[in-house]
Amino acid sequence: MASSTRVAVTGLGVRTPAGHHLKDLWETLAAGHSTARTITSFAADGLPVNFACQVGDPKWAELVTVRQAHRMDRTTLLAVCAAADAVTDAGELHAPPERRAVMTGTGQAGNETYEQAMLGYGEFGNPTPLTVPKSMHNAAAAWISMRHQVLGPSLTVSSACASGGHAIGEGLRLIRDGSADVVVAGGAEACISPSVLLAFHRCGALSRRVTDPERASRPFDIDRDGFVMAEGAAFVVLERLEAALRRGARVYAELAGYGRTSDAYHLTMPVPDGGGAERCMRQALTDARLSPGHVVHVNAHGTGTPLNDLAEAQAISRVFGSGQVSVTSTKSVIGHALGAAGAIEAVVSALTVFHGAAHPTANLDTLDPGCDVDVVRAPRALAPGAVLSNSFAFGGHNASLVFTPSGT
Numbered sequence: 233m234a235s236s237t238r239v240a241v242t243g244l245g246v247r248t249p250a251g252h253h254l255k256d257l258w259e260t261l262a263a264g265h266s267t268a269r270t271i272t273s274f275a276a277d278g279l280p281v282n283f284a285c286q287v288g289d290p291k292w293a294e295l296v297t298v299r300q301a302h303r304m305d306r307t308t309l310l311a312v313c314a315a316a317d318a319v320t321d322a323g324e325l326h327a328p329p330e331r332r333a334v335m336t337g338t339g340q341a342g343n344e345t346y347e348q349a350m351l352g353y354g355e356f357g358n359p360t361p362l363t364v365p366k367s368m369h370n371a372a373a374a375w376i377s378m379r380h381q382v383l384g385p386s387l388t389v390s391s392a393c394a395s396g397g398h399a400i401g402e403g404l405r406l407i408r409d410g411s412a413d414v415v416v417a418g419g420a421e422a423c424i425s426p427s428v429l430l431a432f433h434r435c436g437a438l439s440r441r442v443t444d445p446e447r448a449s450r451p452f453d454i455d456r457d458g459f460v461m462a463e464g465a466a467f468v469v470l471e472r473l474e475a476a477l478r479r480g481a482r483v484y485a486e487l488a489g490y491g492r493t494s495d496a497y498h499l500t501m502p503v504p505d506g507g508g509a510e511r512c513m514r515q516a517l518t519d520a521r522l523s524p525g526h527v528v529h530v531n532a533h534g535t536g537t538p539l540n541d542l543a544e545a546q547a548i549s550r551v552f553g554s555g556q557v558s559v560t561s562t563k564s565v566i567g568h569a570l571g572a573a574g575a576i577e578a579v580v581s582a583l584t585v586f587h588g589a590a591h592p593t594a595n596l597d598t599l600d601p602g603c604d605v606d607v608v609r610a611p612r613a614l615a616p617g618a619v620l621s622n623s624f625a626f627g628g629h630n631a632s633l634v635f636t637p638s639g640t
Contacts, residue, residue, distance in 0.1 A: 237408045240476040240483045240638065241582045243322025243469030245314040245418075248576060249285035249462055249566045252313075254321075258583055261565050261591035262611050268445040268460045268567060274426065281438045283445035284424045285462035285567030296379075303362055304375065305342035310465035310572075311372035311420035312379060318416060319380055322469035323481055325414050329383040333412035334376045335403040336388045337395030337419035339571030339625075340428070342367025347425055372420055384412045390571070393533075394492075395419050396466065397574025397623030397631030401490035403470050413475065418467030419575035429461060435500065437537060449568075450595035451534035451561035452541050452603045459535040462567025466575040468582065473638070483638040485585035488618065489520025495628030501539055506547030508630050509533075513551050513620060516632035520618065524552045527634075528617030529590050531581045532605075533624045534561025535568055544622065545603035560608040564594035574623030578633055581621040585635045589613050 246252060249267040250260035260267065267285045276282035292301055292309055295316045301309060315334075319325070325332070345366040350357040365371060370388040377386040385406060389398045396419025403417030432438050439458040441448035449460040468487075476483055493515060495508035502508065517524060530552070533544055548559060562577050569576055584590055590612045599607060616637050623631040 238473035239404055239407050239470050239487045240473040241468050241485050241487055242471055242476050242481040242483055243318040244484060244579050244582060245317030245321060246466045246576065246579055247287050247290055247310045247314045248464040249287055252291055254583065261562065261580065264565065264592040264594045266446040266449055266565055266594050268448055270445060276426065279426060279429055281429050281433045281440060282442055283448065285460055286424055287463050303366065305345040305366045305371065306422035307338060307341055307420050308372045308375055310422055311336060312375050314418060314465035315376045315416050315467040316379065318467040318469050324479065326479055327413040329381045331384055331413040332382040333384040333406050333415045334373045334382050334386045335399045335406065335415055335417040336373040337399030337571055337575060338369055338372065338388065338390060338421055339392045339395050340421060340423040341369040342371065343423035343425060343428060347427060351427065376416060380416065391629040392625035392627055393570050393573055394623040394625035394629040394631040395571035395574065396576065397578060397621065397633055398492060400468060400575060400578050401492060401631055401633055404487050404490050407470055407472060413472060415470045416467055417470060418465065419572040420465035421570045421572040422463040423570065424461055424463050432461065439536065447595050449536050449564050451536040451564050451593055452545065452600055452607050453596050454598045454600045456536045456538060456541065458537055459563060460567040462569040464569040464572045464576055466572060466579045468578060484582040485635040486638055487633065488636045489516040489522065489634030491516030491519060491632040493630045495630065497628055500626050502543040502624060504543060506543035508628060509544055509547035509622065509624055510550055512630035512632045513547065516620065516634045520634040522618055522634065526618045527552065527557055527620050528614045529584060529619045530557055530559045531577050531584065531619065531621040532559050532561050533622040534563055536563065540624065542602050544624065545605045549604050554604045555606045557606065558590055558608050558612060559605045560590050560593045574631055577621050577623065581619045581633065581635050584619050585637055588616065
């Protein structure tokens with residue numbers, strides 16, 4: 233049953249291939265130009281896929297010490313930076329430490345640390361005393377709670393590419409059930425490495441457009457052939473709407489609904505007709521006490537893989553009607569950041585509500601006839617209304633979040 237507690241989004245923070253500031257991220261998305269590039273951070277020439285959407289210098293020096301950074305995997309470092317920016321963006325929070333919580337999501341967690349410890353070091357690898365604390369999935373939650381003196385729940389969700397969406401949705405539930413008054417929630421991922429690229433390539437998930445990386449991520453296009461690997465982090469600050477208004481906080485949007493379902497079908501493929509996705513979206517709308525007609529835009533999971541896009545498009549059409557709601561894919565511009573993707577797209581969805589506009593889907597030349605949805609191809613103004621953000625994952629894990637304008 234939906235809760236009567238209204239939850240506001242008052243802080244946003246990101247580390248993405250499109251920039252580290254909300255303005256930079258939004259402008260890059262509005263321009264509709266992909267951030268995919270040939271990898272230069274390591275020798276990728278011998279790989280069948282040698283391009284990705286990477287985050288530049290995380291600009292961590294003002295946020296953590298050199299000693300602290302040395303004790304963090306890149307995933308954690310991105311998370312700590314994005315979360316710190318979100319907390320700063322939210323302004324002065326009045327909830328006591330015991331009433332604050334952290335909820336993080338990640339799929340692969342400390343991949344960089346694990347590979348450094350295990351690859352090329354013989355039968356047993358060469359782990360250091362820091363290998364375990366750097367590579368554990370809950371490291372980001374621990375560091376964020378220590379940095380901000382969060383004494384309430386500090387938890388981690390790992391549901392592959394739905395992790396970030398689930399983390400934010402579970403953060404909503406913590407406020408609704410009275411476990412916290414403020415939640416810092418989001419996701420992070422940093423696993424652009426030779427082994428991970430090769431693994432995803434061999435399971436047929438990645439685009440193979442090595443001669444034209446910027447054209448590789450093309451969700452819903454008839455010629456799509458897979459996603460583009462990305463990294464990044466994004467966090468939101470959630471708090472009770474009444475408390476946010478009382479302290480005069482800026483409210484980007486309300487987080488009004490959350491759905492989570494399972495396909496129970498296949499380890500890597502979605503249900504062909506998108507049944508799990510459909511149930512998830514309907515559950516989120518019910519939770520928000522909204523009908524499909526209240527939704528003006530869907531930020532799709534939109535990976536650019538043939539099966540995912542088709543299943544999601546069919547599900548969207550059944551929920552909202554064929555071509556009745558505008559749809560876009562953030563991954564067309566910044567790639568697929570796995571466990572961080574849902575959190576990044578949640579931030580983008582909150583900004584979509586705040587700006588009253590949807591960014592275009594890059595590289596869409598010819599819409600797949602099987603995808604009967606209204607895909608945004610140029611920046612589009614939106615009427616006031618709800619924005620739904622989808623995250624679907626290997627294993628059949630689904631998450632949908634509903635954001636609404638404050639005051640509706």
